[in-house]
Amino acid sequence: MSTTLKSPNEFDSLIELVMYFKDEATCLLFIEQSIHGGDIKCPHCGFDKPYRFKDGKRFKCRSCRSQFTAKIGTIFERSPIPLSKWFAIMYLMGTNKKGMSACAISRMLKMRRATVWFVMHRIRKAFVQNHIELKGIVQSDETFVGGKNKNRHIDKKVKYENSKYRFSPDKTPVLGMLDDSGTVKAVVLKDAKFTSIRPIVMDSIQSGSTWVTDSYLSVKTLSKYFKREIVNHHEKRYFSDSGYTTNGIENFWSHLKRMIIGVYHQVSPKHLQRYCDELTFRFNTRHIGEGERFALLVSKCNTRLQYKHLIK
Numbered sequence: 001m002s003t004t005l006k007s008p009n010e011f012d013s014l015i016e017l018v019m020y021f022k023d024e025a026t027c028l029l030f031i032e033q034s035i036h037g038g039d040i041k042c043p044h045c046g047f048d049k050p051y052r053f054k055d056g057k058r059f060k061c062r063s064c065r066s067q068f069t070a071k072i073g074t075i076f077e078r079s080p081i082p083l084s085k086w087f088a089i090m091y092l093m094g095t096n097k098k099g100m101s102a103c104a105i106s107r108m109l110k111m112r113r114a115t116v117w118f119v120m121h122r123i124r125k126a127f128v129q130n131h132i133e134l135k136g137i138v139q140s141d142e143t144f145v146g147g148k149n150k151n152r153h154i155d156k157k158v159k160y161e162n163s164k165y166r167f168s169p170d171k172t173p174v175l176g177m178l179d180d181s182g183t184v185k186a187v188v189l190k191d192a193k194f195t196s197i198r199p200i201v202m203d204s205i206q207s208g209s210t211w212v213t214d215s216y217l218s219v220k221t222l223s224k225y226f227k228r229e230i231v232n233h234h235e236k237r238y239f240s241d242s243g244y245t246t247n248g249i250e251n252f253w254s255h256l257k258r259m260i261i262g263v264y265h266q267v268s269p270k271h272l273q274r275y276c277d278e279l280t281f282r283f284n285t286r287h288i289g290e291g292e293r294f295a296l297l298v299s300k301c302n303t304r305l306q307y308k309h310l311i312k
Contacts (some may be wrong), residue, residue, distance in 0.1 A: 005026075007028065009068075011294055014088065018084065029070075034302060035074055043184065045061060045063050058163050071083075079119075081119065087298075094297050095293065102212055105120070121271070122310075123301075124274040126297060126300040126301045127274070128276045128277045129284065134178075136181065138212065139248050140212065142175050143257070144171035144173050145272060162175075172269040173188075174186055179209075184252050186277075186279070188273040198222065208225075209225045213231070214232070215231070215234055215235075231246050254277055
């Protein structure tokens with residue numbers, strides 16, 4: 001078979017992608033070139049020149065004689081689901097601005113909802129981006145994810161011991177940071193206290209950057225590392241004294257909440273970080289084509305998420 005694949009720019013519609021990746025051999029070749037760089041090595045002994053079987057799917061090591069495929073060491077490893085369906089789910093997740101629910105995809109692809117749910121979480125593992133260092137003008141804000149207390153049943157309402165909304169026990173805080181290049185980073189916090197926020201800010205924002213925040217004064221000790229600009233929302237002010245705003249990161253929060261409320265409806269705190277990673281990946285790659293985003297996502301699939309670790 002030919003070892004020449006289409007350019008990722010040619011996969012700009014789902015029908016084109018499904019028609020091209022109609023057989024397993026083509027899918028495996030794409031994985032081989034995207035993830036392994038076309039250089040397959042034996043996962044058991046590391047020998048770098050295995051035999052390729054005539055079916056174009058399997059390899060056999062010349063040294064230890066073990067057989068394997070290009071799926072080994074990736075999110076596709078030991079999955080009985082056809083790769084064409086994997087690729088279709090990845091394309092749908094990567095191109096829909098607010099994501100797609102497991103129920104919707106299961107109806108489209110005639111798959112069990114539980115199977116699609118597990119596949120989507122394994123794909124979200126690949127959405128995780130490597131260390132992101134933000135610099136320049138960095139907007140920072142927190143949001144709180146969770147249902148409204150007034151909408152809960154009487155026996156599920158939460159009694160607030162502290163009147164401050166920041167420490168609401170029924171919501172999960174998420175810290176978001178956006179620099180002037182349009183790159184965003186979102187991290188789920190155990191709480192919104194300074195001790196939880198400080199290490200993430202120090203690790204994510206380059207020292208000397210301009211840090212635009214709201215009037216949460218507990219982070220004032222970080223002013224020696226960053227030039228801090230405060231936007232006092234409590235006083236109905238939406239610009240700092242120097243004209244900086246947090247409108248960019250608040251725009252990202254609007255996408256996050258529309259995704260959760262409109263598509264997923266409910267997200268548990270245990271899995272919230274993966275949903276944030278999904279949206280962050282789409283947001284940070286919004287300037288590239290859909291085919292390029294799909295190819296980039298496949299190249300990041302060199303990791304595994306087992307079911308026992310997902311539900312732990």
